[in-house]
Amino acid sequence: MRSFLESIQVAPPRRDELEVSLFGPGIGECIVVHMGENQWIIIDSCIDSMTKTPAALHYLDQLGVNAADNVKLFVISHWHSDHIRGASEIARTCAAATICFSEALLKEEFFALIDCYAGLKNPVLVDRNRSGVCEIASIIKTIKGRCEKGVVSFQPFNLASADKRLYLNNQFSIKREIWSLSPSPSAVVNSLTEIRRLIPTPSDNEIRKVIPIPTKNDNAIVLFIKYGELVNILLGSDLEETTDPLTGWSVIVDSLNRPQSKSMLFKIPHHGSKNAHNHMVWDRMIESEPTAILTTKIGGISSIPKESDIKRLRKYTSNLFSTLDPRTKLPKRERTVEKTIKGVLKKRIPLGGTIGQIQIRIDLNSSLRIGLKAPATKL
Amino acid sequence: MNTAAGLSTAGESFDEKPEYLIPPQILVENQKDSESIQTLAIGDLPKLAVAPPYLSPLKGKFKLLQLWEGRVVDIRNQEFDAIITDKTNTDFPDELVTIDKNEIAPDDLPLLRLGTVFYWSVGYLDYPGRGRVRESKMRFRRLKGWTQKEVEQARRVGKEFAKFFREYPGCSS
């Protein structure tokens, strides 16, 4: 049963209620999941432009949840800047959380890259746009600190890879699991190749550039959540389809080691873009007429999802929701400056507007309640 | 009056004290509180890394109205895209903008590559003999890149961290 509410609920979920809240400010996204019994999971991070704090922490604070004790898992699905703003603050605050990331981020090539741009041991020149490297550097230092202190009550970090269970809780006879379905071994290798390419080449005449935004998303972590017997959720992160059958969505669909149940709730990957679409995912991993949620990405050649993407997605479900931010008004500056801007710029799009939230609460009978906080909307 | 040429002479030692802007005070006895404003003896006066007052002023006057720092994210035939951060109004969000390549000075065009940083300013320039001009100027950042030593150091740090996490008892992959 599905019911659609006008607005989100500000009271915390019931003890046995699963919640998935998706936040999207137009650039970046974050997911907060309640796994029951006041145990929370955070996936990625984005900043709430009003409070200037990580959206996840702000939301948990509003619900009266103590993030330091009750967040048990923090998954960094990939290290691009739009998915990781504020992540270091989450890592520091959530002192009882296992921080989970792709295996590729634990290799020496990645640490060397991070050290060049953000300094893991010694301070270095740090650029304004760091594509998440500073956040990652801070997280690495936080984890290392916890390892060195000898934390024993939980594992400070864990590596996500294909078909691996990251979380299991059997309290009150309700089985709750979180599985990572990616990255595949081939995707890790490809990712390391790209990381090696990003390490700067020393040169006398080369000027310093900011770290280029990685071109591929095949190292992203896809998560499958199983709650009780009836509730299954697929969180698609930013994973794009590739032509390589050993990477992307194809290898996930064909895997026999993953949980085979179909999901009733699907977080659509990569903002609904065509690059991340695989029909077999809808056919073999998702129930018919599921609830599908996505975030909008403003920027690039054009914002996504495009009209054609929305049209394509509506063929699979009529319950499609987006944290869409209607075009934010450009801030006004002094008249002389505005005149000059008009004369110089061909196009202007503000990045990062008001944060929209889609809140979905599901009980053990798979009854679903959907709340939206503007500018989130039904597509 | 000291002039720039007169201040330094050949063979001047490294420890020569530069000129100071205020006359020295006499040391007060039993000065204990290091937090208070210090009065120091001539011999204790610190060297100052300041520009001496005899330097001739630079010509012209600039009134800055707006400053952005941008980084190039896409380049096409006649234009490029950049994300600009407002350094004057730090609360404003970043913007994705499209700029015509003609806005860039010819000397800076070779620097137009993915990831390069530029400064864009709007303001008024008052220059002797030229009156007041409203100007918009883009200037690409020319910051030296990494040296061989720095990259080697980063690789060493990479190895060290990878080894630490690999050998951590709880690490499961």
Added chain:
Amino acid sequence: MIPAPRRHPCPSAAYNIWKNFSLTHNVLFVILTPRTRKKTSSLPYIHRRTCSREFKNIGMEYFSRESEEASIVLVGSFNPAIFHPEWFVSHELIPQDDIKDANVEIVHQDLSKFSLQWLGIDVLRNKFIARTHDPSNFSALKDLMFSVFKILYHTPISQLGMNLITIYRIDTEEIWHKIGDTLVPKNIWEESLPKRIGMTSVAVQSPRQDSLDGFIRVIVSSVRSEFYGVSFNINSHVELNAKQHKETKYELTEIIAQYWEPALRVAREISERILRKAIDT
């Protein structure tokens, strides 16, 4: 004798009537007549009642920033002869176009001095000074010094100064005098110097609050040219350990890169806070 300034210059009749009311009446006056309140440059537009019935002017600035000059100064051991504009161009630190109207005064083993439209370079055997009075180029100045001393990483340097000189235009002569009177109270000096006295310059120094070794020195000076002004010369001074100069050179460039913008921001905050306090006291 310079006349004592009027405390709250406010010529409007409405304000004078308001001043003479009791507390209750004043509150009523504000609620009922917000629209009659005129906003002019000499009228305060926010009023707050104090215990002594004096109204302080808050939220109103009586000054505006007239000009700024930033400089990065290094004390160490240099070879002035190499610092010709062409050297900077050859290392791609400045574009060729920048040096087209360069004014090269001297390039000599003891002194080099040249200026571009936005940049002034003065190099002595023991000092390297780079300065600009174009705020849009404050970051470019930092980039230049970072890159120069990355190339010349072997140069022994013992001190770094990240300095900002800001000249503020003060709205009225009375406020200008008030600033001087607050910073240098006349009652300390009047007995010894009975004739006309006025502040020309005052300096204050305090240790740095961050992890770097050094101090912040603030010099406030009066300025009388076409306008009444006050100059703040703020020196953010860093001591670098000469004995460890090899490691220090690696750190010097990082210090410049990391601390330049905070130094400028702190300098502006210091000068504006002091100005406000000097005016509001």
